[in-house]
Every structure is written in C-alpha cells, then in structure tokens.
Amino acid sequence: MDSEALERRFQARIDADERIEPKDWMPDSYRRTLIRQMAQHAHSEIVGMLPEGNWITRAPTLKRKAILMAKVQDEGGHGAYLYGATETLGVTRDALIEELLAGAAKYSSIFNYPTPTWADIGAIGWLVDGAAIMNQIPLCRCSFGPYARAMVRICKEESFHQRQGYDIMLQLSRGTDAQRRMAQEALDRWWWPSLMMFGPPDADSKHSAQSMRWKIKRFSNDELRERFIEFTVPQAQYLGLTVPQGEIDWSEFRDVLDGHGPCNRERLAARRRAHEQGLWVRDAATAYASRQAARKMQAAS
Amino acid sequence: MSAQFQADAHFRYVLRLADANLVLAQRLGELIGHAPALEEDLALGNVALDLLGQARLLLTHAGALEGQDRDEDMLAFLREQREFLNATLVEQPNGDFAHVIVRQFLFDAWQLEIYTRLGASADPQLAAIAAKGVKEARYHLRFSSGWVVRLGDGTGESRARAQQALEALWPHTVELFDADDIDRAMLAQGVGVDLGAVQAAWNRHIDTTLAEATLTRPADRPWRWYGKRGQHGEHLGRLLAEMQYMQRTYPGAAW
Ligand SMILES: [Fe+2]
Ligand SMILES: [Fe+2]
Numbered sequence: 001m002d003s004e005a006l007e008r009r010f011q012a013r014i015d016a017d018e019r020i021e022p023k024d025w026m027p028d029s030y031r032r033t034l035i036r037q038m039a040q041h042a043h044s045e046i047v048g049m050l051p052e053g054n055w056i057t058r059a060p061t062l063k064r065k066a067i068l069m070a071k072v073q074d075e076g077g078h079g080a081y082l083y084g085a086t087e088t089l090g091v092t093r094d095a096l097i098e099e100l101l102a103g104a105a106k107y108s109s110i111f112n113y114p115t116p117t118w119a120d121i122g123a124i125g126w127l128v129d130g131a132a133i134m135n136q137i138p139l140c141r142c143s144f145g146p147y148a149r150a151m152v153r154i155c156k157e158e159s160f161h162q163r164q165g166y167d168i169m170l171q172l173s174r175g176t177d178a179q180r181r182m183a184q185e186a187l188d189r190w191w192w193p194s195l196m197m198f199g200p201p202d203a204d205s206k207h208s209a210q211s212m213r214w215k216i217k218r219f220s221n222d223e224l225r226e227r228f229i230e231f232t233v234p235q236a237q238y239l240g241l242t243v244p245q246g247e248i249d250w251s252e253f254r255d256v257l258d259g260h261g262p263c264n265r266e267r268l269a270a271r272r273r274a275h276e277q278g279l280w281v282r283d284a285a286t287a288y289a290s291r292q293a294a295r296k297m298q299a300a301s
Numbered sequence: 302m303s304a305q306f307q308a309d310a311h312f313r314y315v316l317r318l319a320d321a322n323l324v325l326a327q328r329l330g331e332l333i334g335h336a337p338a339l340e341e342d343l344a345l346g347n348v349a350l351d352l353l354g355q356a357r358l359l360l361t362h363a364g365a366l367e368g369q370d371r372d373e374d375m376l377a378f379l380r381e382q383r384e385f386l387n388a389t390l391v392e393q394p395n396g397d398f399a400h401v402i403v404r405q406f407l408f409d410a411w412q413l414e415i416y417t418r419l420g421a422s423a424d425p426q427l428a429a430i431a432a433k434g435v436k437e438a439r440y441h442l443r444f445s446s447g448w449v450v451r452l453g454d455g456t457g458e459s460r461a462r463a464q465q466a467l468e469a470l471w472p473h474t475v476e477l478f479d480a481d482d483i484d485r486a487m488l489a490q491g492v493g494v495d496l497g498a499v500q501a502a503w504n505r506h507i508d509t510t511l512a513e514a515t516l517t518r519p520a521d522r523p524w525r526w527y528g529k530r531g532q533h534g535e536h537l538g539r540l541l542a543e544m545q546y547m548q549r550t551y552p553g554a555a556w
Contacts, residue, residue, distance in 0.1 A: 049333065053333050056333055058544065060547035060551075073333070073343060073347070076333075076342055077343060080343065118547060176551070178551060278341075278398070283456050284451055288454050288455045291454065
C-alpha cells in the first residue's frame, strides 16, 4: 500500500473510534506529536514533584505530611508510567530525560511558580490538579491506546489530589485571619497560571486542529478553560475566597514558557543535580549487574 | 521501682521507637524528588511513608500512656530537642546516597529485630504496631541491603563511598544495643525486648551483607552520647526547626 492509502486507512480507523496500538502503522507526524506530548506530560509529573516536595519537611501536621508525601510519590509514579507508555513509541526514557535536562524538552510551565506558603500546597491540589483533570479526562479516550490507558489510571489519583488540596483550603478558610489571608494569597498566585495551563487561546494554538483530527485532543483550549472556570468559581465562593478579576496576561505565559519564570532555573537545576549526583550510583548498579551476570555465566559453564 | 518510674519508663520506651521513625522519615522526606533515579525516589519515598505511619501510631500510643492529652502532633511539633529520644543514627544528615543507604541499612536491620520480638510484647498496642511494622521493616531491609551490596561490589568509587559512610555512621550504632534502666525495666515487665539478643541477630544481618558487599566492618569504638537519653548532636536542632516551623509560627491553629 502506498503511504497515502495507509494514511487514509489510519484516519478511517480513528474516525471509527478505534484505538491505535504501538505495533500498528501510524504516520510519522502522529508518532512525533505523541512522543512530544507524552514526554512533556511525563516531565511535568517529575518536575511537579519539586514545588510540592518543598513542603514535605514543613507540613503542619503529621497527617498532612503523610498525605503530601503520598501525593508527591503518586506524581513520581505517574511520571514513571508515562515514560513507559512513551517508550512504546520507540524512544527510551533515558533519551527523553536527557532532552529535559538539556533544556530541549518542555514541561508544564505551572511548575515554574514557587510555593512560598503552606496554602500553596492547597492551591496546587485544588487548582493545578483540578486543571490537570479537566485536560486529562478527555485524554482517557485518546486514540493512542497506551496513552489512554495511562490516563484512566492517572485521572483517578489526580481527583484524590484535587480533593485533598481543596480540603487544605477549606481548613484554612475556616481558620484564623492569618490562615485565611494565606489561602487568599495562594489563590491570587495560582489562579492565572492555572488558567494558562490550558494553553494559548484557540486562535493562537499551533497544534490544535491536527490533534483534534487525530483524537489526541477532543476539546479546544478555550472550551476546557471555560469549563474549569465554571467548575472552580463556585468552589472559591464556598471557601469565602475572591477569584481575581481581569484578563489573562499572555505575555507572562510566553515569558515563563521561554524560560523566564520565577523558578525555571531552580527546577531544571534541581533535576540536573539529582541526575549528576546519581551518576556514580547508576554506574555502581551497572557494574554490579554485569559482574553478577558474568558470575552466573561462569557458574553455568 | 516506683509505679511512677514504671509508667514514665513505658512512655519513654515507646517514645524512643516513635522518634526514631519520625526523625528518619523526616530525613528521607528531604530526598523526595531529588534521589539519583526515579525508582530510588519512589522506593525511598515508600520507606519514608511507612516510617511516618509507624511514628504516628507510636506517638499516639505514647500520648495515651502519658495521659496528659498530648496527641501525635503535640508530641511531634511541640517538644524541644532534649525531649526527643531517637537514636542519633537517624538524625545524621543525608549526605550522599551511600550515607542514606548505609544509615537505612543499619537502622532497618535493628528495627526488624526489635519488631520481631516486640510482636510478643505484654503491651498489646505495641505488639500490634510491631506486628504491622515487621513486614515493612523486612521489605525496607531487602531494599537497603540490596543497595549496600551493589555499592560495595560496584565501582571503586561506590565502594569507597560506602565504606566511608559505614565508618562515619558506625559509632551511632552503639546506643542501639546498650541497655539502660528504661530498657531493663521494660524487659523485666515483658513490654520491651532483650537488646543482647537483638544485637546478636543484627550482627548476623550486618556481617552477611557486608561480606557480600566486600565491605569491611568498622572497629567498635567508644561512644557515650545517646540520643535515646536526649543527648543529640548539632543536626537534630535544625531538623526540628524545619519540621516544627508551622506549629511554632502559628500556635494553636488547626490545619
Ligand atoms: Fe500526576
Ligand atoms: Fe496530581
């Protein structure tokens, strides 16, 4: 079959809501788009461990500490799972991580914002995990099988995270003046970046149309953003907090995306440091494994 | 011995176990998101979560024994350094991965043997906590001893780092086996365990794993500053300053 016919048949399968599996034929551009998107998603989970990890040692109660530890663990698990799903497309996790560390791969810009107070942990769970769910629920029906299945599993945990985050905010909003102020300031900090998580306005969105045809994307950025706002504003009202008024500042979005956010450097530096300091550890594991293999060979001969 | 001493000894005995778990969980918590590889990040995080879970059960039990209405959070966040009764081993800073692993290994082998025996404690609460903890400790020891072997029998660098960590941490193991009045009183009551037997079993874990790792067991040297008596070095104060920051800054607030 010529490539045009293959592509027609591929699109017909997608139109019929069939799942594409790793061994199936797929256009190169579909594969590249998925690798980019899934790797970005995996990187976001891993980098996302940092702003919240910032509060593990200072969580105000042991119960909150345990919940936060488990949450950050979950995000690491999501990362591992998504790297695994991306590897089915013929790339290696090591190569993807190299790209992240080299600054060549993107991750969600939201994690370039700092968590100066405990309330930021509440706001991240409530808003950032909340926005992630809005983005990811449609992905559970994404045309690429491994990605769709990863999303089903991940979405379940994200909704726990969202509830736990909201619970932190609820407790703060019923607390002292200092706690209510902390909660409001965290909402002020995270509101706009959360809305930016849905990506640029539809008119400026580069990849949207093709991704829609491939059913990698099912709703437009603006649709999902609107849905998130409708869902979240009443929750803020229930907390007695004020949702910031105004317009999204898209120049801030572009700046942070281009590397000029408040924590871009720290985030990448932290990942690089862990990777570099782990080099001798990984070398030791490799050396030990090959020595063990040699011993086994010797014992068998 | 007076009933007052007995009650206080029981409280402190449980608190020692609780604090060891809490402080080590806090140390491991510093590493989450920063470990040498994703798998190790997840594994160390799991250990931290288990230890924190045990700490919470033990602190709650200690609070009940004390009878002063102190809950797990009051005990964790509102005590001073001198009131913390963890062995100094667990408060040692993370340092490199070799320090993290060797500290964990020395601790896991000890905890496994303690919990194994505490399962038969005359304190039913403590016995139940130990019975749950023993499964976790066995798993933790498998992880940490596996890494001790890989580091020791890995590269020249990993071997040197592991040996260095072993030498640095070794003195802090002395108090783990040196029974004092509290240990003796609790053993006599059937609440606590025989540290002599724990040491013999611990030695077997250590010697077997170090041999496989081609590492050298450090010489025993005197060490007389015992965390279990509240004698800590300079590291615990900072750990507590960080851990207790919120409760100290906002007294009385609920979170
Ligand atoms: Fe996640
Ligand atoms: Fe999450």
